[in-house]
Structures are given as C-alpha cells and as structure tokens.
Amino acid sequence: REKYNPDGSRLRCLQLGMLEILKYIDKVCSENNISYWLSSGTCLGAVRHGGFIPWDDDVDIEMLRPDYEKLLRVLSHTEGDYCLQTNSNDPYFIYDFGKLRNPKIAFDESLPLAKYYTHKGVFVDIFKLEESNSEKLHYICGRLRTLEFHILNWSASRCKFLVKPAMMLHKWNDVLFSLIRLLDRIGNKDRLRHTLGVTFTKARSYKDIFPLRRVRFENVDLPIPNSYDNYLSKMYGDYNKIVIGPSHLIVSDNCD
Template sequence: MEDLSAYNPEGSDLRSMQLRMLEMLGYLDEVCLRNNIKYWMGAGTLLGAVRHQGFIPWDDDLDIEMTRTDYKKLIRILLKEKSGRYVLQTPLTDWNYVFPLAKLRDTGSRVTELRNAGKNYRYRGIYIDIFYLDRGNTFLARLTVNLQKFIWVLSLVKNDPLGILPALRFALRFVLHDIIFQFLRLCARLFGIRTLILPYGTGFTAFRDLKEIFPLQRISFEGRYFNAPADTDAYLKRLYGDYMKLPDRDKREIHTIKKEML
C-alpha cells in the first residue's frame, strides 16, 4: 500500500489549509442542521470520506451539494449571518466573481490559484464550494459551457479603456442565467426529468440520480460526521468509475499554488 502521508504531513501548508476547511465545514453543518437544510458532501470530498475517511491527501478544496431550494435558503441565511471569520462570495457580494455558484470564504487566509484564476476577486481566502443541483439534461449542460467560459474570460481582462466590461459582463450574465437557464429549468420540470445536474454554465455535466441521494446519511470525515448521499457507492461509481483505485501520480491535482494564513 502506497504511503500517502508525504502529501499533507502535519504542519504543512496543505494540511493547515485542509484543517481550516474542516472548521468551515463544521460551521456550515451547524447552520444547515439548525435551519433544516439538506446538504451533502459531494464529488472529491465524498470520495475522500469514503476512500480515505477524510481529505484526499493531495486535495485542497472542499465541495458540498444541495437542491436549488435549499441553496437559496442557505444563501439568504449566510448573507444575514455575521460570523466574522467567513464571508459569502457571490456575484452580488463580489462584482468580479462570475461563477454561478457561491463560495464560503475564510477571511483569515489568502490563496493564489492555478493560472491565477480569481486574481481580480474581492475575496480570495480559503473556500468551500457550495453547489446546487437542478433537474436537467447533460446534453443541454454541455451546450452552455462555452457561453459561461466567455463571461469568465471577460472577468480576467484588466485593460478596459472604455469602462464597458463590467456592464457587458452583467448583461451577458443576466441573459444567460435569468433567461436561458430559467427556460431550460422550466422544460426539465415540465417533462418530469428526475436526474440532477449542476447548474447550466458551470462546465460540470455529470448527473446525479435522486434515488442515490436521499435519504441522507451521516458518515465519518476527518473524525467528525457530516451528511452524505444514501448510496455513496452508486454516486461515486457514476463520477469516477473504480473510485477506490488511486489515480496515477501525475493525475493527482492541486488547485492552488500559494496559501497564506493571515
């Protein structure tokens, strides 16, 4: 069995980052339980919980998922909560943030991401991605990826002599998210689609099945217990195939290149 402890030894920058995210997850878990919001660990975070009983040793992000209804409820609550330690990042709280999903950011740290993604963001601390799921179709999801990528590229441009880019980003985001995506979601409801996908425009097209998610269960993650889908095996096989097999060393991705604890 390969020794993976070299990736995140105690006291390392990566391990410190993981422990900070664990604290943030504990905060979100408490808020969700208190307000009857059904979230679950998703994607690589769930994979880590099942395969490693915690973080994937080289992983430097954390994902939770929920339905759109619970997501809206959580966003309303987090905007009112004044924890002092964390801040909610959305296009409403950070003008340069163009991703259609919220992040909970730590105010006591700063990260620099690969390809300098997010260099113009107002908030740049360690974060948890908060994903919501809609009923939808993976084919349509793929069609919307390039539109969202174009808006993201505009957010990286600094040379704007006419000062029109902020308004252009806002207009494109409005048309895409409030008209096109709303129409696609309506079609999914009308046709009774039971598969769940991440929002149109995020670039994620793998789907989840409702019967694999509910009822939620509590499983161990870093010595604590958090929500997980009912059928973790089916969920992880759908996303990763043979998920208990470790990826090759050159496939073990890290998203950030610099971490600072302030």
C-alpha cells in the same frame, strides 16, 4: 497522507481551514433544517480516505435548490469569521454557485479576475442541484459560461476597464439561462444536475442521494449520499483505484 501532504505543509493547513468552514456549515444546516451532503471529490475522500483526498485542495458540497436559497439567506445574516460569496454580492464573481470563505486564511487564486473579488480567502464550494432533463442543454450552457470565463479573465489580465464591457456577456447569459431552465425541467424523471452554467453535466439521482447517511470525515461525522457507491461509480468509475501523477506532487512548505 503523510507521504504526499505531511502535517504542517501549506496544503494541510489549508485543508484544516476548510474543515472548520465545513463544520460551521454543518452546524448552520442542522440548526435550520437544511439538507446538504459532501459531493464529488470530497465525498470520494470521505469514503476512500476517511477525510480529504491527500492532494485535494478544495471542498465541495451539494444541496437542492430550495435548501441552497435558504442557506444563502441564513448565511447572509450571520456574523462571524466567515463571509458568503455569490454572483449577487461580488460583481466579479461569475460562477453559478456560492462559496463560504475565511478571509483570515489566504488562498492563492491565480485567475486574473480573482484579484478583483470583494471576498477572498480559503473556501468551501456550495453547489445547488435542480431537476434537469437534458444533458445537452447543460453542455451548451456550460460552454457559454466557459467562453465568457475566458473572455473575462483575458480582459482582467489586460486592463480592468475592459472587464465591465465583457460582463455584458455574463448578464445576457443569465437571462438566457433563466429561459432555458424552464425547458430543461420538462419531462424530468428523477434526474438532478448542477444549475445551468456549471460545466459538470452528469446527472445525480434522488434515490442515490436520499436518505442521507453520515460518515467520518477527518474528526467529524458529515452527511454523504445514502447510495454512495452508485453516486461515486457514476462519476468516477472504479473510484477505489488511486492514480498518482505529477499533478499530485505537493510542496511541503510551512503554514507560515
């Protein structure tokens, strides 16, 4: 890690800020009997690096939809250093998942729409999984969400007054997705996917995830899928192969 992301670099300081949010989420979930696990690149980092992938700049966790809804209820009534961001409490946040942010640690989000967010700061992404039968339906919904995403960001880059009319597409998509979700659950057999609208469409399996196990992540033990090899292999193939490219070059400026 020191080669790509030395102590004191801006990225490392952001990672440590995310780690504190992650510890807080783990504490809240433990106290409220909520199951969650490190997902995607964060799970990969835990298994392959014992912590963050050195050049990673985000944290992803997953949970089943009922646990997600319970966690949001708990976090919405919790006071402290962190703030919950969802498409319900932040009108310009259009994603179909939540973020828990620390507003005291700045995080540069280059998307034009982000400048209108109510909540800002370094964050952890919180994804919900639900039963799903059709990857095609998820692909279509993901493309619709991507289209509105580009339209909204184009509007935000021109004039804020253009954003509100563009938000109508987002609202119509929400109604459409609610209807599609009913179809998507028909005939499901052990398949879980991110909620409709998230562009990642690959299925997860109950039997790969549960029961959860804990592994070391930086300086704390956190939950990951029990059959993490199956989970990661389905997502990344040979996940132990490390490829370093230009996108992984880190500017090691100081935290300040």
